[in-house]
Amino acid sequence: xxxxxxxxxxxxxxxxxxxxxxxxxxxxxxxxxxxxxxxxxxxxxxxxxxxxxxxxxxxxxxxxxxxxxxxxxxxxxxxxxxxxxxxxxxxxxxxxxxxxxxxxxxxxxxxxxxxxxxxxxxxxxxxxxxxxxxxxxxxxxxxxxxxxxxxxxxxxxxxxxxxxxxxxxxxxxxxxxxxxxxxxxxxxxxxxxx
Numbered sequence: 001x002x003x004x005x006x007x008x009x010x011x012x013x014x015x016x017x018x019x020x021x022x023x024x025x026x027x028x029x030x031x032x033x034x035x036x037x038x039x040x041x042x043x044x045x046x047x048x049x050x051x052x053x054x055x056x057x058x059x060x061x062x063x064x065x066x067x068x069x070x071x072x073x074x075x076x077x078x079x080x081x082x083x084x085x086x087x088x089x090x091x092x093x094x095x096x097x098x099x100x101x102x103x104x105x106x107x108x109x110x111x112x113x114x115x116x117x118x119x120x121x122x123x124x125x126x127x128x129x130x131x132x133x134x135x136x137x138x139x140x141x142x143x144x145x146x147x148x149x150x151x152x153x154x155x156x157x158x159x160x161x162x163x164x165x166x167x168x169x170x171x172x173x174x175x176x177x178x179x180x181x182x183x184x185x186x187x188x189x190x191x192x193x194x
Contacts, residue, residue, distance in 0.1 A: 002027055002190055009072040009118075009193075014059055017152075019160075019180040020076060027187060036062045040077070040088070049126050051086050052077045052113035056124055060117040072193075073117040078180055080155030082108040087155050096145055096156035100163075103155060104136040107170070110155070110178045114186055116193075125189055127182030129173030131159070136167050153180075 011031040013024050024031050042054045059075035067073055080087040082102060090096035113126040144163045150156050157163045159171075159178040176183040 002029055002187065005191060005193060006072065008070060010068070010070055012063075012067075012071055012073045014063065014073060014075045017076075017180050019158075023176065023179075023181045023183050023186075024074075027183075027190075034063075034073075038062055047084070048081050048086075048109070049111055049113065049128070052079055052111045052126060053115075053124050056113040056115035057122065060115040060122060063117065067117065067119050069119055071118065074114065074186075075117070076112060076114045076181060078110065078112040078154045078177075080108050081111055082106060089154055090151055090156045092151070093145060096151060097141055099156040100136060100141045100144070103133050103157070104141075104167075105133060107132040108155070112177050112180065112182055114181065114189075116189065123189075125182075125185055127174055127177045127185050129171060129175075129177045129182075131168060131172075131178055132170040133167050134169045136163075140166065 011029055012034045013021065013031045014034050014036065016035055021033065038059050040055055042051050046054055055077035056075050060073055063073055087099050090099055107130055110129045110131055111126060113124055115122065115124045148161050150158055159168060174182045174184060
């Protein structure tokens with residue numbers, strides 16, 4: 001369905017995330033992966049969705065002057081937002097442990113922004129999902145970090161992994177958003193592309 005709708009466009013997914021790449025495959029879309037190394041730095045005064053919107057657009061703007069007239073570029077950024085603070089990808093094992101300790105027995109927000117860019121327009125959508133963890137023991141956190149190594153994930157966890165099975169008590173919103181892409185919103189947006 002989407003393939004027909006977007007048949008005149010070459011879709012470029014600018015994401016190294018295997019989960020986002022799989023979602024685009026699951027959409028039954030032909031796409032090319034094009035990556036740029038972007039320093040993900042944002043102004044200190046940004047809050048919540050302002051951060052992910054800014055970073056998704058920053059990633060898209062890195063391709064200025066390189067997008068062909070028939071290309072549709074898709075970039076994305078996800079953060080975990082807890083008590084007014086953004087938790088991104090952990091720096092190392094100890095940082096990942098500290099982040100999961102913060103998330104233990106708390107409700108946080110997973111915020112993802114997705115930017116769509118052509119030579120004529122740039123638009124950004126976002127989604128917010130609330131996720132509640134139960135109390136995570138130190139042993140459970142160590143087991144998860146040792147066996148699953150979630151160092152490429154915002155908030156140091158993947159909901160689809162072991163920690164999600166044993167640690168998450170409630171989710172309010174899009175499950176796929178927590179995995180890394182609000183697929184329903186992206187699909188709806190692309191279905192209405194003109």
